[in-house]
Amino acid sequence: MSQDVLETSAVINGIAHQLSFEDPAHCQEEITEKDEKNEKVWALKKIVQGMLPGQWENTRRPYKNEEVARVHVLRVDINPNESHVHSRLGVFGYEAKWEKATRKDYWEWAIPLWETYGDLIPGKTDIPPPQHLNGLFYERNKGNKEKAETEAKRPVPSSEKHDSQILS
Secondary structure, three states, X not given: OOOOOEEEEEEOOEEEEEOOOOOOOOOOOOOOOOHHHOHHHHHHHHHHHHXXXXXXXXXXXXXXXXXXXXXXOEEEEEOOOOOEEEEEXXXXXXXXXXXXXXXXXXXXXXXXXXXXXXXXXXXXXXXOOOHHHHHHHHHHHHHHHHHHHHHHHXXXXXXXXXXXXXXX
């Protein structure tokens, strides 16, 4: 059995700010159009849209200001001069001798991994889940599997080519 390691990491430096929602005390009142211009509500919308595209409009309305106040959201002002992306082929840039062997000399396979959504589990309710969720999770599972399998089949670049790209 062989193992290949392609390592990419990011170091992000900056200043984090906790976003606030003004006047969260009036629980059970609907968040107004003015409130939706608030940075925290805007960020929550972006988070939902990033995790479940197209689903912000399916969130429960009206929602409580107290709910928005209880969720902690951070904004990070990134310092580009102090943030870096590092890529490395192999472990710490070293290549094992067998890496230069031919495909007849060793076994090589890839194991694709992907995020999978399970079946919905009901809470304390008699109401069935919204129909759009079943289709959404089915499509996400299918798409995640396809992406993982495509990535697993992608060839690993040679270390010479990879090193020259890093240095240029």
